[in-house]
Amino acid sequence: MAFAHSLQGGVASATGREGITMSDYWESVADKTQRIATPEQFEAAAYRLVTEQVLYAADIRSRVAYSLIDQFEREFRTVLVPLGVLVKVNRQLRYAYALPTHAKVSTATTEHTLLALVLRKIYDESAQAGQFNDEGEVLCDLIELEEKFRLATQRELPTGGRLEEAMRTMKRWGIAKSSKEEDAPDPDAANQPYVVVIRPAIADLLGESPLQRLALFGDPKTLPPLNEETEDAIGGDDEGEKP
Numbered sequence: 001m002a003f004a005h006s007l008q009g010g011v012a013s014a015t016g017r018e019g020i021t022m023s024d025y026w027e028s029v030a031d032k033t034q035r036i037a038t039p040e041q042f043e044a045a046a047y048r049l050v051t052e053q054v055l056y057a058a059d060i061r062s063r064v065a066y067s068l069i070d071q072f073e074r075e076f077r078t079v080l081v082p083l084g085v086l087v088k089v090n091r092q093l094r095y096a097y098a099l100p101t102h103a104k105v106s107t108a109t110t111e112h113t114l115l116a117l118v119l120r121k122i123y124d125e126s127a128q129a130g131q132f133n134d135e136g137e138v139l140c141d142l143i144e145l146e147e148k149f150r151l152a153t154q155r156e157l158p159t160g161g162r163l164e165e166a167m168r169t170m171k172r173w174g175i176a177k178s179s180k181e182e183d184a185p186d187p188d189a190a191n192q193p194y195v196v197v198i199r200p201a202i203a204d205l206l207g208e209s210p211l212q213r214l215a216l217f218g219d220p221k222t223l224p225p226l227n228e229e230t231e232d233a234i235g236g237d238d239e240g241e242k243p
Contacts, residue, residue: 022043022079023039023043025078025079026039026040026042026043027039029042029072029075030042032072037064037068041064041065041068042068042072042075044065045064045065045068045069045076046076046079046080048062048065049065049069049076049080049087049096049097049098050080050083050085050098052172052174053097053098053173053174053205054095054096054097054098054174054175054199054201054205055069055095055096055097056094056095056135056174056199056201057070057094057095058094058095058135058137065096066094066095066096069087069089069096070089070091070094070096073087073089073096080098081101084100084101084102085098085099085100085101086098086099086100086101088204090200090201090204092136093135093136093200094135095199095200095201097174097201097204097205099204099205108169111158111162111166112166112169112170114149114152114153114155115149115157115158115166115170116170116173116175116202116206117152117206118145118148118149118152118153119140119170119175119176119196119198119202120175120202120203120206121148121152122138122140122144122145122148122198123138123198123200123202123203124203126138126140126198127203132200135200136199136200137197137198137199137200138197138198139179139195139196139197139198140195140196140198141192141195141196142157142192142193142194142195142196143192145157145196164178167196173205174199174201174205175198175199175201175202175205175206176196176197176198176199176202177196177197177199178194178195178196178197179194179195179196179197180193180194181197
């Protein structure tokens, strides 16, 4: 997304200056920090929020971007709302996320869709029991995940390279990651190569409607093959389509 263009419509009105460029806007915002933050950092934070959808303060590479969005939420909204993107900040658990105002239905494999829905179910159950860390994350070992995936879907959890590929997708969507990733908590489970870290934004990005569909996916008569693509509000490609 190019930010060096003239602001139109709502953004120009919100700033109160017709014809202002995006670069000029971020220059003015950077001035509020006495140049501790640069216009380029603001631009990068906005771009990353749109393309990655979730930025966590707990992640080293996202701390600066999260801090800027946290402190200048109104300014980021001024830029992104006219583009059809809502900006939200969870200050208790310290993450910022973007929601499109016009959700685009995209295709995701059934396997990835099922994993995302099961992770959301596990997150809800664990959160209700108070079983999460200081960052609001729920840790799930592979044995528990395998059992709950089978119970919820009547299918076997993918293993090996298929599971690793699915976890890369979960990470790209901002809803989970492997404990092997940088900044992830150390696994407590014995004899486990890693545990799955379910991230708190999963509750914001996957609402109740997708969760309710898990019961339908659990019916073997209605469940398509795991490698088949299915239209859903979950998923996307590397260009930023997310749940």
